[in-house]
Amino acid sequence: MRNPVSAWTAAALVLAGSLYVTAQEPRPQPPPGGRGGPPSGLQQPRVNAGANDKPGVDPVAAAEGKKIWALECITCHGTNARGTDNGPNLVRSLVVLRDRFGSALGPFLKRGHKMQSGRSSALLSDDQVLMLAHFLRDRVNDTLRGSSEFEVKNILTGDAKAGEAYFNTEGKCTTCHSVSADLRGYAGKYEPVDIQQRFLFPRNATPGGGRGRGRAGGGAAPSPATAITVTVTPPNGEPVSGVLLQLDDFTVSLRDASGWFRTFTRTPALKVTKTDPLAAHRALLETITDKNMHDVVAYLETLK
Numbered sequence: 439m440r441n442p443v444s445a446w447t448a449a450a451l452v453l454a455g456s457l458y459v460t461a462q463e464p465r466p467q468p469p470p471g472g473r474g475g476p477p478s479g480l481q482q483p484r485v486n487a488g489a490n491d492k493p494g495v496d497p498v499a500a501a502e503g504k505k506i507w508a509l510e511c512i513t514c515h516g517t518n519a520r521g522t523d524n525g526p527n528l529v530r531s532l533v534v535l536r537d538r539f540g541s542a543l544g545p546f547l548k549r550g551h552k553m554q555s556g557r558s559s560a561l562l563s564d565d566q567v568l569m570l571a572h573f574l575r576d577r578v579n580d581t582l583r584g585s586s587e588f589e590v591k592n593i594l595t596g597d598a599k600a601g602e603a604y605f606n607t608e609g610k611c612t613t614c615h616s617v618s619a620d621l622r623g624y625a626g627k628y629e630p631v632d633i634q635q636r637f638l639f640p641r642n643a644t645p646g647g648g649r650g651r652g653r654a655g656g657g658a659a660p661s662p663a664t665a666i667t668v669t670v671t672p673p674n675g676e677p678v679s680g681v682l683l684q685l686d687d688f689t690v691s692l693r694d695a696s697g698w699f700r701t702f703t704r705t706p707a708l709k710v711t712k713t714d715p716l717a718a719h720r721a722l723l724e725t726i727t728d729k730n731m732h733d734v735v736a737y738l739e740t741l742k
Contacts, residue, residue: 493538495576503573506566510553519577527728529578540564540571593630594736596729601737604730611734614718617741624741634735638726640664640719666714668692670700673707682712 507519514525519534521527528534537543544567551559562570605611615621628636670690671677678700680692690710691701702708714720 493571493575495579496572497576499569499572500576503569503571506562506570507573510555510557510559511570513554518580519574521728528574529581530728532724534574534578537571537574540567543567543571543574593634593732594739596732596734596736598733598736598740600729601733601735605734605737609722609726609730609734610718621738621741625739626742630735630739633738634731637734637738638719638723638731640716664715666712668713669711670702671709671711672702673705677709678702685710685712 511519514522515528516522516525519528533542533546544564547559547562547567547570549560553559617624625633666682667679668682668685668690669677669679670692678692678694680694680700682690682692683699684691684701686704688704689701690704690708691699693699704710
């Protein structure tokens with residue numbers, strides 16, 4: 439005869455396991471009033487997915503999203519979501535870039551956005567929003583080097599004089615840079631596409647990658663001049679500084695000047711000061727327009 443306690447324990451474990459799977463992988467529900475269910479195998483949001491989780495693209499969902507796009511969005515935002523005179527470029531939209539399977543796009547559309555049919559975007563079903571999210575993520579991926587759709591075009595379309603004015607005033611670039619010092623001869627080192635990459639995303643630029651020596655790319659280790667640093671001061675100890683490795687609500691980790699890895703548990707008494715040399719570049723992405731970007735690139739290209 440089986441031990442009743444062991445049998446009860448086994449049953450409880452099976453039940454707990456089924457609840458865990460249900461919580462982690464919710465079954466897709468048919469859209470209320472929608473036309474059919476989601477495409478088979480449609481990738482859904484993952485529980486606890488963070489900002490650094492790269493969402494995959496379901497090709498079937500992206501194709502369905504393209505149909506919705508053609509009916510409701512293409513007039514203002516263009517065939518490839520690059521924007522028109524009537525609507526902004528969504529490939530560079532922070533809502534789209536931060537979106538994870540509709541996590542940011544959904545709430546934005548649910549607030550009500552007039553679509554080209556005259557309907558409110560709030561009427562889109564959850565599945566329609568999800569398919570649009572897959573379509574837009576596919577358009578973002580097309581802009582990445584390595585994509586079969588990626589093609590470097592002539593990006594010197596801006597006004598160099600306007601770029602110089604923006605560089606010296608609104609852009610506040612002269613706060614950190616000088617055309618007679620660190621930017622002297624800049625255009626002789628880099629091609630226009632690399633100038634644009636290094637200007638907008640300097641942390642991803644390959645150190646030393648210039649004309650005839652490859653292009654800027656991601657994954658390179660930051661130089662000492664661009665690395666994010668942190669200073670940690672314990673309540674009863676000396677401050678410790680180094681290159682930031684990890685910072686969250688619970689711990690902070692760094693590598694000090696001697697190469698030692700140090701980790702501290704975060705408490706209200708622990709003082710943490712982070713320094714990001716490229717904070718101004720990241721903040722610029724919130725305000726810079728496409729015209730500003732091309733104007734500045736055109737100006738930097740004159741610095742032979």
